[in-house]
Amino acid sequence: MTTIVIHITQNLATAIFQSTKMKMPSFLHSFPPRSFFFCCFLLLPLLLLLMLLVAPSSSAAPNQKVTVSLYYESLCPYCADFIVNHLSSLFQTGLISIVNLRLIPWGNAGIAQDGTFICQHGGDECFLNTIEACTITIYPEVVQHFKFVGCLERLTLEGKHGQWDSCFKKTKLGSSPINDCYTSGKGKTIEQKYAMETDQLNPPHKFVPWVVVNNQALEEDYQNFVTYICKAYKGNVIPSACKSLSTTRTYDSNEKVNSFQSVCYADMARNVTLA
Template sequence: MVSVSLLLFLSFFAFFAPSESHDKVSLELYYESLCPYSANFIVNHLPKIFTPDLAPIVHLKLVPWGNAKLRANATFDCQHGPYECLLNTVEACAIHIWPQLSKHFPFIYCVEDLVFQSKREEWESCFEKLDLDSEPINQCYNSEHGKQLELQYAAETSALEPPHKYVPWVVVDGEPLYEDYENFLSYLCKAYKGTVTPQSCTQASYLREVNAKPKHSVCYKDSGIMLTWEKVRSTIASWMH
């Protein structure tokens, strides 16, 4: 697992290192904050792009909405309940307030790392850990602005073609990776059209065959087949009562 301090170092080094190419591959992650598979991907897989050779060729976009559902009055319900709506909005606010990837990604990583450790209630500790001012985020998610940001991400997610079926939903240069999302580096390397091949794209330990499509765990859009710990815990609690 990549520590927050190491991630900060990699982010700073990678995003300020010179690049010989201006060709970038788009990498989009559509996710929800409390899906354990989204958290796992953000914490244990996505940081692989933060290397001096890969970071300059990747344009990463995070979209924290996932499988949430809009109501008629422009409010919304999140798959894992109100706390997920809170953290989705917090992360949307972070992206808006700190648009530089090198600033908002460490914060989102920190929050998702706590989710991954079942410590989601401690998310505000990320401000102190990363020496960030909490007030702009607090004002954003407690106001109509945070809601509007989420509605914007709802529209972007709804416009996906083909439509997303689950999260994490990873898209490379407009093409969804489906359940092969953990193999995203292979797709990035294949899509890159620059003249200098990144060294990471030659490391066999990083790469697998594209289109092999092994099945990885996901949170399905249909809550009826949602395979998450939250669902299991809720079911067990209902049995006990």
């Protein structure tokens, strides 16, 4: 009977070594049966721990954050309203803990053949788009740059966007790095990348704000972005902000919508050629 147990233990040890892609040391074959038996009992806990450490985690994928990308322009009043009065709820409800929020301030702008930026709401918008792009890049922590963007967009809603630099004091972010980013031309380079990304959207954006959740464009249903976030999240712990929502809604592109939409349409930029 003891011989049978020893053989079973030896076979189990061999199987464990093979499953972990390890070659069984040759010295184990030279152990006397009884010594090998006790050795295996000593080694098995260690080997099982090793298997747990090298095994791929099955819980990593379900807990990945939901990526939310907002394509917008700084002086579109509907973009400003969405950022200040709707998107900010991600932070107020704690839903930001499951969201990778990306802000892309370009919107319906374009680049002329000579490299000049052309923006739907004029030169001030081109300037402020770049300022926001610099802030997002220099202060990559979403809580930091969203406070600045939210501050600036609130001024847009109030018709006071000319006071944009007051947001440095309100958010306690340094103004020098942002100003240097703009004057050095780095901001223009960032905006060119945003222009490329916006131009490559599939489907192409028709207006702003244009919201994309995990590569799904919400189109006219963008104000229901929280529902889409909750539906896309595959984590084990459901955020409280999602528990009271129905996540069965999907956008039907054939569904009729109101002729008036709270958006800034992209028609103005259709004839502008990207450099």
